Each structure stands twice: as structure tokens, then as C-alpha cells.
Amino acid sequence: MTDNMTPGSPASDTPSAADGYAGDPAVRAEWDNRYADRQQLWSGRPNGALVAEVAGLTPGRALDVGCGEGADAVWLARGGWDVTALEVSGVALERAAGHARDAGLTVRWVHAELTEAVFPPASFDLVSAQYPALLRTPDAAAERALLAAVAPGGVLLLVHHAGMDTQHAHDSEFDPADYVWPSMVAALFNDDWEVEVDEQRPRVAPDGGAGAHHTDDLVLRARRLR
Numbered sequence: 001m002t003d004n005m006t007p008g009s010p011a012s013d014t015p016s017a018a019d020g021y022a023g024d025p026a027v028r029a030e031w032d033n034r035y036a037d038r039q040q041l042w043s044g045r046p047n048g049a050l051v052a053e054v055a056g057l058t059p060g061r062a063l064d065v066g067c068g069e070g071a072d073a074v075w076l077a078r079g080g081w082d083v084t085a086l087e088v089s090g091v092a093l094e095r096a097a098g099h100a101r102d103a104g105l106t107v108r109w110v111h112a113e114l115t116e117a118v119f120p121p122a123s124f125d126l127v128s129a130q131y132p133a134l135l136r137t138p139d140a141a142a143e144r145a146l147l148a149a150v151a152p153g154g155v156l157l158l159v160h161h162a163g164m165d166t167q168h169a170h171d172s173e174f175d176p177a178d179y180v181w182p183s184m185v186a187a188l189f190n191d192d193w194e195v196e197v198d199e200q201r202p203r204v205a206p207d208g209g210a211g212a213h214h215t216d217d218l219v220l221r222a223r224r225l226r
Contacts, residue, residue: 023088023113031089042068046075047130048204049159049217060125063149065114066132070096077105084108086117115141125154134180143185150224158182162200162216182220197221
């Protein structure tokens, strides 16, 4: 994908603290602090829904949205995918890049918010967003960015925790109304899209890591026809 990246894209095989982050500094700081609080935040294993839904797909170009510490990106690269991985936290990206190097794999790292990242339109055969914290905006910028990244014939896979979208705001300052949920993305599909999976089902969760207490997933998989 290097040759297809447009000038100015904040992409690198070896992310660093001064890598030209594209996005809201407050969002970056929030997630950097969260990752810095622990030596390892997630389980280090690929998400179960990703493994299940990608099993029958032919490897091509993949975008991992909100890659965290890189378990999904590394798993995809090991399976033959040409992976670009997007993340707002520089702390997480450093860890992810280390895991890829240890595995002898090449992943392209992009330090940016989804809505600020610069990709060629319709350039990925798989766009995977596993439990993403995408902020909602009046113009549905994040939802539209997900759709725009998928190539004709490609697949959008969006997985989230079931029930969170209907929760009320609570003391942790988490308000579900601030975030993008699968139903909001599905509402933007037109005749160019075919929904292949849209369901709630028991979560196949990796052992350990934050979020392990969630029991059910919302899984949305759609193919772009043209």
C-alpha cells in the first residue's frame, strides 16, 4: 500500500512519538494515558469475531481501525493480508510495532483518528473495526469514512459490545450517545452494499485484557458491490 498512500499520510512501519499525529490532541492524550497505566491493556490475541468472519476471505489489503496493541493486525498479516493499522495512541502503536517486529511481519502503522487519516478512496478489501471508540458527529464523518475506505467487492466488518449503545451516561463520563454504533453505519447503506451478517451473538473473547467481561457482540458484516 505504500505506493498508493497519498502525500502527507501519517504512515510508517516504525511509529515514533514525533510521527505527525493527525487528530485531536486531547483524544490522543486520553488514550495514551489509558495505555500507559498498564504494561499491557488487551489480551494480545486476535478478537474472536474477526477470526470467525475473516476465515473464508481471500487475503488482500486490510485496514485495522483502532488497532490498539496490534493483535488483530499481526494476526491478519500472518494470514497473508497487506495490513494498514490505524490508532490514535502513540503508546499503543509502539507496542503494536514491537509485536509485529518480533513476529517478523510488516504492518503499515497510521497514527491518526479515522476521520483525519488520508487514504486513497475505496482502497481496502477488508476494513475491520473491532469495538472502536469512534466519536459521533452531526455529519456522520466516522461512519462515512468507514464506508469510503472499502473497495468494490470488499468487506466492512464492524463489531461492538452488545447493550452498550442503550446504556445511560454514568459517572465515568462515558455517554453512549457520543459514539458510533453498528446500527448507525448500517443506516447509511444503499444499493451499493449487501449486508451479509447483522446479528447479536455470544462473544468469543480472548482470555484476559480489558473488556473481557462483555458477553455478547453486535456483528455487522457488509460487502460493497460497486
